[in-house]
Structure formats: C-alpha cells, structure tokens
Amino acid sequence: MLGRFFRDRSGNFGVMTALMLVPVIGVAGFAIDISNALIVRSTLQAAADAAAIAAVAETSAGVMQAMQMKSDGQLSAAIEDAKKVFIGHAKMSEEYELKNFDVDVVKTGTQVKAIFTFDATVPTSLARILGQSDVTVGGRAEAVFQTDTFRDFYLLLDNTPSMGVGATPADVTKMVDNTRDKCAFACHIVKDGVEDKNSYYYLAKRLGVTIRIDVVAKATAALMETAKSSRKSSNQYRMAVYTFGEKAEDTKLLQVASLTDNLDQVKASASGIGLMSIPYQGYDNDQQTDFDRALKNIGELMGTAGTGSSAGNPEKILFFVSDGVGDAYKPSSCTKKTTNGRCQEPIDTTQCEALKSKGYRIAVLYTTYLPLPTNDWYNKWISPFQSQIPTRMQSCASPGLFFEVSPSQGITEAMNALFLKIVATPRLAS
CATH class of the missing domain: 3.40.50.410 (von Willebrand factor, type A domain)
Structure with missing residues (x-):
C-alpha cells in the first residue's frame, strides 16, 4: 500500500494548480491594476492639458498680463489659473493619491508658454500578492500662445x-x-x-x-x-x-x-x-x-x-x-x-x-x-x-x-x- 502511494501520480495536477494559482492571480490582478492606473493617468492628463491651455488662452489673465509686460518673465496670474483648472478637472478621489503637480508659465518675446507636470500613485488590489502596493503614473502638458505685435x-x-x-x-x-x-x-x-x-x-x-x-x-x-x-x-x-x-x-x-x-x-x-x-x-x-x-x-x-x-x-x-x-x-x-x-x-x-x-x-x-x-x-x-x-x-x-x-x-x-x-x-x- 505504501509503495502504491509513492507511485501514484493522479494528484499532480491539483498540486501544480495550487502552486501556480498565486502568481497567476497576481499577474491577472496586476493587469487589472495597470488598466486602472492608465484610466487615472488619462483623467489627470486631460486635466493637465486643460490647465495648460487655459493658462495661455487668448482672453486669459495670463495673456493679458503678458501683453502689459515690457520685458520677459514668469506669469503669476496664469500659474494660479492653471492650478485651479487642474484641480477642477482632476476629479480627486480615493482611487489615487496625487503626489505632485507643478506649472510654469513664462513670456519670452512674443511667446507665452505653459508647461504642466504631475505624478500620482494608484493603489493596487490583486497585485499586492506580488508585493506591488501601488503604481506610479505621471504626465506633462505644454501649450503655447503667440502674442500680437506691439x-x-x-x-x-x-x-x-x-x-x-x-x-x-x-x-x-x-x-x-x-x-x-x-x-x-x-x-x-x-x-x-x-x-x-x-x-x-x-x-x-x-x-x-x-x-x-x-x-x-x-x-x-x-x-x-x-x-x-x-x-x-x-x-x-x-x-x-x-x-x-x-x-x-x-x-x-x-x-x-x-x-x-x-x-x-x-x-x-x-x-x-x-x-x-x-x-x-x-x-x-x-x-x-x-x-x-x-x-x-x-x-x-x-x-x-x-x-x-x-x-x-x-x-x-x-x-x-x-x-x-x-x-x-x-x-x-x-x-x-x-x-x-x-x-x-x-x-x-x-x-x-x-x-x-x-x-x-x-x-x-x-x-x-x-x-x-x-x-x-x-x-x-x-x-x-x-x-x-x-x-x-x-x-x-x-x-x-x-x-x-x-x-x-x-x-x-x-x-x-x-x-x-x-x-x-x-x-x-x-
């Protein structure tokens, strides 16, 4: 009876399945978590795009400030506007944590340029099995406005x-x-x-x-x-x-x-x-x-x-x-x-x-x-x-x-x- 037990191979599939189940679930979960992270990034990128465009819109406070300036420099009014627009569009939620966002709007000659950057972390669910507690996403948006000639x-x-x-x-x-x-x-x-x-x-x-x-x-x-x-x-x-x-x-x-x-x-x-x-x-x-x-x-x-x-x-x-x-x-x-x-x-x-x-x-x-x-x-x-x-x-x-x-x-x-x-x-x- 003992010999038949050691020669029996009928339970191998169950054992292997049990052994493989953890990584399979982890990988599948990681794919789902990555998909969620991409959705979050898309939302934040759209917010950054909107913020950059708003900062250099023809009728924006920033462009009005640029037209009044006699030299080049940073546009504080445009920077504040861009931050407000980003927050309004970002739809803050518990699904992610916004780690950092920054905007710079500068007038150089007849050009007004806005650059917006951000990064955030998205918590994982099933990917935690593999030790991945979150996914980091980031992005950059840039917009330019050409002011008219003085x-x-x-x-x-x-x-x-x-x-x-x-x-x-x-x-x-x-x-x-x-x-x-x-x-x-x-x-x-x-x-x-x-x-x-x-x-x-x-x-x-x-x-x-x-x-x-x-x-x-x-x-x-x-x-x-x-x-x-x-x-x-x-x-x-x-x-x-x-x-x-x-x-x-x-x-x-x-x-x-x-x-x-x-x-x-x-x-x-x-x-x-x-x-x-x-x-x-x-x-x-x-x-x-x-x-x-x-x-x-x-x-x-x-x-x-x-x-x-x-x-x-x-x-x-x-x-x-x-x-x-x-x-x-x-x-x-x-x-x-x-x-x-x-x-x-x-x-x-x-x-x-x-x-x-x-x-x-x-x-x-x-x-x-x-x-x-x-x-x-x-x-x-x-x-x-x-x-x-x-x-x-x-x-x-x-x-x-x-x-x-x-x-x-x-x-x-x-x-x-x-x-x-x-x-x-x-x-x-x-």
Whole structure:
C-alpha cells in the first residue's frame, strides 16, 4: 500500500494548480491594476492639458498680463489659473493619491508658454500578492500662445495749403464757380492772430464745401476706433499725431497728440486738425510743403525701432498722409525746374529711405492730387509731372504699405484698410 502511494501520480495536477494559482492571480490582478492606473493617468492628463491651455488662452489673465509686460518673465496670474483648472478637472478621489503637480508659465518675446507636470500613485488590489502596493503614473502638458505685435504709430498729416483743395470734384467745381480767380483752394488767412473771415477758407464753409484736410481729420479720428477694436490689450498700439505746422510763419511740426495708448484722447485731439494758415496770399512764395524737413523731424521724434516683441520694444510705424507734391526752397537739389529757388516736385524719397534704413516702416496714404485744368499755375508747374506723383509716393512707402485714395473714394475707409494691412503683416525678425 505504501509503495502504491509513492507511485501514484493522479494528484499532480491539483498540486501544480495550487502552486501556480498565486502568481497567476497576481499577474491577472496586476493587469487589472495597470488598466486602472492608465484610466487615472488619462483623467489627470486631460486635466493637465486643460490647465495648460487655459493658462495661455487668448482672453486669459495670463495673456493679458503678458501683453502689459515690457520685458520677459514668469506669469503669476496664469500659474494660479492653471492650478485651479487642474484641480477642477482632476476629479480627486480615493482611487489615487496625487503626489505632485507643478506649472510654469513664462513670456519670452512674443511667446507665452505653459508647461504642466504631475505624478500620482494608484493603489493596487490583486497585485499586492506580488508585493506591488501601488503604481506610479505621471504626465506633462505644454501649450503655447503667440502674442500680437506691439506697435507705435506716428501719423504725419500734410495740412499745408494744398490740402485746402476741395475734397471731391464737385467741391472743386463749387469753389471754382464761386471765386473771381477760379481758385479751387480754400486758403486759410490769419494775420497777427486775426482770422480773415473773407478768405476762401471761410467761403468754403459758407458754401458747404468740404476740403481735403477736413476729411483727413475726420478719418484720423475714426481710425482710433479701428485701432481700439483691433488691439488685444490696451497698450498694444500707441498713437501720436503731427501735422506740418499750425501757421506758415513757423512751419515746425505741430504736435496734435503725443504718443499714448489712450486712443480716445487721440481721437478727440485729431478731430480738431485744421489747415495751416498763411498771413496773406503768396506768403513766402507759397513754400510751405517741405517734405524733407517734415520727414527728418518726425524721424528724430520716433526713437529706436524695436521688433514688436513687447510693450517695451515696439515696432515704429510712420503713417504718412499727403497729396505728394512738395513746395519748398531747394535751389540746388530740386528734381524739377525752380523759380528763385522755389522747388515744386513730386516727393523726394531721400528722407524716406533714411527712415527705412533706421528700421522704421512707412505706410503711405496718397490722397490723389486733383488735376486743376482751369488753373494756369497747375497747368504750368504741376501738370507736367502729375503722373509721377503716385510713383514717388509708393517709392516712399515700405513694401506693401502704399494705398492711393481717389476723390470718389472714402479717405476714412482707405486709412482703416491701410492700418489693418499694417497690423496683419508679420512682425520684424529680431
């Protein structure tokens, strides 16, 4: 009987099964625990993704903070927001223990970058048989937002006597029909501080004639609303407005509005832009349109051109509005014939090139110089180079930033279109 017992093999399967049962259950349990851990990781990863995206969302506190900063650095507002979003999405429970989570949101140039990391432990059940009490899971989420370019705009508006011409052919005709010398220009005469109410400037007002500078002033004011609606933060665009001068006796640049991000203030100031006055007809041989001087002087005011990467490093844009005909004393450098040194010519682009070489971008709005076929002065001096005026104005502009507006078009719409074209172009490379 004892011999038969030792020779009997019928119970081997049961013994082996008993011996194998522990590791089999452990491995199966470990697979189940790993599956649970992956579910937890997926939940936490989704929360981290949401937190990183929220930190750099276009309307987030972090991006608003970044747009206000003048230099690079960490964004505390974005970090706090990201942590709150993560906790809200993580669905904390007893199924896991969150060991650590961290977020860093930094502005570098025009880039806002959020990096979120986390790790957690998930308790095991059946895998404990194998001595595995928990499973560690972790993850990382990254999101980037590209902030818009910061720009300073310097508007240089030609308000010299030639901008007193009627704004439309109908306005020109009305002036010609109601002046004894068939003049289309509403000359603004002010002598010793006293307005000449009999000047053509006031005649135009009585006739209801709109002159070119009035339309430019209205368009400049309206442009501020376009800029306000286009900016992502209150300090993204700053504006300054200058004209060629208040009076012909002192033709230095007139500051209409100093550089500021208070565009409502600029709008109010621009609404009052007026035509340069002269003390009497033919004063200084009508040499009030000195483009060379005006462009040189505005360049001295604009400061160093930046890349647009921050409020402290803005791009510099010269927004130049004119009819393109110079009239100044240039006895030796004029490109056309002169009379006693008086130079009437299309704009000389030498100063434009000097400004562009400094890194400034020049946007040119050319208000088409209206032909005046009934005017002897026009026929003799301007008509011969009429076709060259737009070509020279376009040469003054930076590539792609030229716009011509004819009398039948709206200057307001043209200024807005040119501005939107500027802000839609990529920023300068650093």
